[in-house]
Amino acid sequence: MRAVRLHAVGGPKNLTVETVDAPVPQPGEMVVRVRAAAFNRRDVFITQGRYPNIALPAILGSDGAGEVAAVGDGAAGPPIGARVIVDPMLCWGADPRVWGDDATILGMPQAGTFAQYVCVPARNVHPAPEHLSNESAAALPLAGLTAYRAVFTRAQLRKDETILITGIGGGVQTFVLLFAKHIGARTIVTSGSDEKLERAKALGADVAINYRTDADWHKTARKAGPIDVVVDSAGGETFARCIEIVRPGARIVTYGGTTGDATVRMFPIFWKHLTIMGTSMGSPQDFASMLNVVNAGKLEPAVDSVYDMENVAAAAEAVERNTQFGKVILRIG
């Protein structure tokens, strides 16, 4: 089969398309013929060597949509030929509150979705939402799962509340916006790009703030509040400012720290009885619930662009530039 492989770190340009053996399902596993995959920041971090425990060579890719191609002994799930998507969270563990020691994410070390075939445990294979194309369905798994857990399982956002979504544009944050609007919550988004802010408004964002042209963006956000919930993956000063501006009793969810460490004042944390929640990926229950919400609302993931597999390096460089709004998709021929 054709597959995207990484043999050495050094950036997106090191991603190469090669011919390798197709996987054979073991008992309890399924092989999915991938028709579309999606990029996550994780894939780019791995090419750059900025990810823990990198093992190479590897087939990257956590997100995939396609059809069931082969079923191992005793594997229960959708039948051969069924349109499916793959939950990239492998071996979450027994505790819904936190992943276990054996948890891993599909796509390094286990061969991922940037290939014509991917082999996963049958319990990770779910029917694809009928209203979505393969390209749009491939946008769902990792980002939708992370966003669902952040918004609902962790922050427990309610429809009468206001959520601040910092740095709109990435895959997860666009899903946070979709989910928040779906339940009727009020949304404040920030970005350094007016174009991304316009696209967020088109998706229903109520307030849009450009942090490059508004140095006091956090004060502007506070005035547009009161802010009940924040979902952030910037960390650093963004995270520290969020602690200052939220209302008493607010919940702040973090799933990343792209701008580095945060120096925070303790006083607003305890005086306002804040709750700061870390999250990463999500449990099998989270994934099933996320699919239910997407199906119930016929939600359409934001797709930035679609690349053919042969142009995988260009696709990864687009993610590296961080100019996208929504997911960057890889069409698998």
Added chain:
Amino acid sequence: MRAVRLHAVGGPKNLTVETVDAPVPQPGEMVVRVRAAAFNRRDVFITQGRYPNIALPAILGSDGAGEVAAVGDGAAGPPIGARVIVDPMLCWGADPRVWGDDATILGMPQAGTFAQYVCVPARNVHPAPEHLSNESAAALPLAGLTAYRAVFTRAQLRKDETILITGIGGGVQTFVLLFAKHIGARTIVTSGSDEKLERAKALGADVAINYRTDADWHKTARKAGPIDVVVDSAGGETFARCIEIVRPGARIVTYGGTTGDATVRMFPIFWKHLTIMGTSMGSPQDFASMLNVVNAGKLEPAVDSVYDMENVAAAAEAVERNTQFGKVILRIG
């Protein structure tokens, strides 16, 4: 009546004992004849000018035990002469998750317990635990309430878990230790004083670490773990280290920041799915539940020392030096 008043900030020495009018209960209020009061860090911070919205002159003191002396119209509660303690949290509000905008703490601006008589809403007056002297009962309210909410309402500590209590010795942390031991949890305490660590061990602490002689105290604590819950009021580097050493899924509760801002890495927060919870004081439900636990376990608060009211400045200086283990009590003649 005789009362301790503060006319100007400038430290504990500015506390003076004066004769002032005794309070008269308004409808819904009760006047308590105070027999013993207790110091909190808050009282010393106010004398130092390190507290928000200081209004002077003021009678300080949040904690008091004594007898009901007078009852206003329509005030339901313990009868005149009953031994009582006072919940210092005034006007918490309707939301058990966070105090409301009108919430205040007894003892500045409202006249506090460092006086022969204190007037409070009747709903703040509770029967004193029968097994406690006035001095021990006075140790309970603010510190016991803060500790109860931190351990149970916020962290939801369970008996099969391990809790790290940083900086044992202060009033709240000694209650955290008492409550944790009461439910059978495993406890790790830290202090810069071997004497405080010995006293903590006498109260049942399972592991005691001196952070002055063990520069890598946090690694020692991690080895003694895994740590499920932390209760901290130091902030700063202590708080940052706690984030590094707790187990996945851990809860870290903060109710103070005596050592300043904390510079934290985002990665362990989201990768370990941590929950960081701020807390301050507690709701009426928390206070009632705290009393239930103290009564059920016949728990005995740690009392460091007892001063006569006339020696209030010396008592406050003892708290300022931070050498105490447990509460510093003021006996009201």
